[in-house]
Amino acid sequence: MxxxxxxxxxxxxxxxxxxxxxxxxxxxxxxxxxxxxxxxxxxxxxxxxxxxxxxxxxxxxxxxxxxxxxxxAVPAGELSVRTALTAIESDRYYFRGVDAVELATAFRYEEVAEWLWTGTVQRGARFTAPPELLAAARRAVAALADHSGPIDRLRVAVAAAAVVDPLRFDLSEQAVLASARCLIPTLVGALPEAAPAQWRGDGRLARQLWSRLTAQEPDPDALAVLDLALALLVDHDLAASTLAVRVAASARAHPYAAVSAGLGALEGPLHGAAGRLAHRMLAEVLERGGAAPVVAEYLRAGRRLPGFGHRLYKREDPRATALFARLEGLPQAAPALAAAREVAAVAARDGRGLHANVDLALAVLTTACGMRAEAGETVFAVARTAGWIAHALEEYQERPLRMRPTGHYTGPRPPRPLP
Structure with a gap:
């Protein structure tokens, strides 16, 4: 038949x-x-x-x-992308229909990533960096100047890993997922270590990342907060970096190149730098012993307070709420948590109703655990790589080059004489 x-x-x-x-x-x-x-x-x-x-x-x-x-047929300027990954409704967000905060609370980062990629949870999932990819990424990152930022290092590590992977042009779902499970730990492993070798970890990505962020030895509670942060940040609708990934995938760029596009957009000051600014603000509040003078100086300079407000939420960012709740049980986080609450209380007096977002919560974590100001960017980029891969996978199933808008020319009418 x-x-x-x-x-x-x-x-x-x-x-x-x-x-x-x-x-x-x-x-x-x-x-x-x-x-x-x-x-x-x-x-x-x-x-x-x-x-x-x-x-x-x-x-x-x-x-x-x-x-x-x-x-x-959507008009220019009103781009709408169909996705089955993340929904944001009524100040909550969902991964494949499941409450993302509940998912991140119940499962580790690798397991949440697998859920986003495949719609199934693989208990005990671990990501392993192949030796050849890791060696190439480490050599490339080691050649950078000491003052290079985390996104610089991650971009170079992605490019180096891509060159070593001969299967990078295979855009089948199975091949892309295999690359993703290798790429994410390669990115972490390529970053310079801040901790002695004996603290390197037990194979969990959060433990591996910890030794790149701080020289402090992790206790289980602190490590659990970092893992929660990674899981919460896996995806979040079509942020600028995610859209950049989908544009690259629409042109059938391989997954390494798509992730590179996301990292490029993330480095912009309006996207990835907010965590660094919030960290510095909290450090200044702790140094000066109060939030009022710090908030006053921000307002006097015409700067907005970092770590507050989000265009997708009317109330507090649910990612921040979840992280603050877990940070409550971390004794070393008490001073930074109190500083963040004091800033929020002072800021609330203007009546605009700005609420804390995930950047402020990340700043509490990085400040409390002796991490550098840019640590929040690193956590965000590593976590979001899983979401970028998920969006690339979706885009590979769509019509190629569909994200090719038509330019609206506003210059002088042609033809003009040769200058």
Whole structure:
């Protein structure tokens, strides 16, 4: 029995059915992409009695085609990207429909990353850096100047690791996930160590990262807060860096190149630097013994207070709420936590209703654990790499180069004489 006879049997049972090829033509995609829609729950398929063919409900395929055309017709400046990864509603956010805070509280970073990538939780998941990738990344990072920032080091490490991986151009889901599970620990392992060798860790990514952020020996509670921060930051809708990743993936850049695009956008002062600024603000409050003079100087200089406000939340950032709650049980965090609350109390007097965001919570963690000001950027970039990979995977299943806007020319009308 072939696919066409399977479709005839289905239609006899009621309802117009399409073959895989017909569905692909209607959607304007490859047959493999049709099955990707099935795996993501956007289409349902039915096998014939002997399992040799698949058919699809014509009405369901046509509805998906209409949604795709509507997305393509969105006016310039109103880009909308369909995603099944993260939803933000009513001051909460969800990974594949599951409350992200509950997920991050119940599972470690690697397990949350696996959930975002595959929709399943792999208990005890561990990421391991291949020796050849790690060696190449470490050599490249070691060649940088001592004053290089964390994003500089991570960008160089990604590029070096990519060159060593001959399979980087394989954009199948299995290959991309294999690269991701190697790349993330490679990024961490390429960073200079701040702690003695005996504190390197037990294979968990949070423990490996800890030794790159601070020379303090971690206690289990502090390490748990770092792991929670990583899990909370895995993804967060279409931030600028995530959009950059999807644009690169739309052009079919390999996953290393897509992550490089995300790191480039993250380094902008309006995206990745907020954690560093919040850390410095808290350090100044602790040094001066109070928040009032520090807040006054920020306002006098016309600067906004770092670590406050978020365009997607009316109240406190749920990531900050979760981290503050865990930091409560960390004795060494008490001074920084008190400083953050004092800043929040002073800032609340202006009546604008600005609430703490995750950058302020990260600043409490980095200040309390003897980390440098840029440690928050490092945590954010390492954590978000998993989300960038998830978005690249989604984009690889979409029409290539769909994120190619049309420029609106506003210069002098051509033709003009040769200058």
């Amino acid at each position: 072939n696919e066409h006879s399977a479709r005839a049997d289905d239609q006899a049972a009621g309802g117009r059915r399409l073959t895989t090829q017909e569905a692909a033509e209607l959607l304007g995609v490859k047959p493999a992409t049709v099955y990707a829609y099935v795996s993501r729950g956007q289409l349902t398929s039915r096998r014939d009695a002997v399992g040799r063919g698949s058919t699809f409900d014509a009405h369901e395929v046509e509805a998906l085609a209409r949604r795709s055309r509507r997305e393509a």
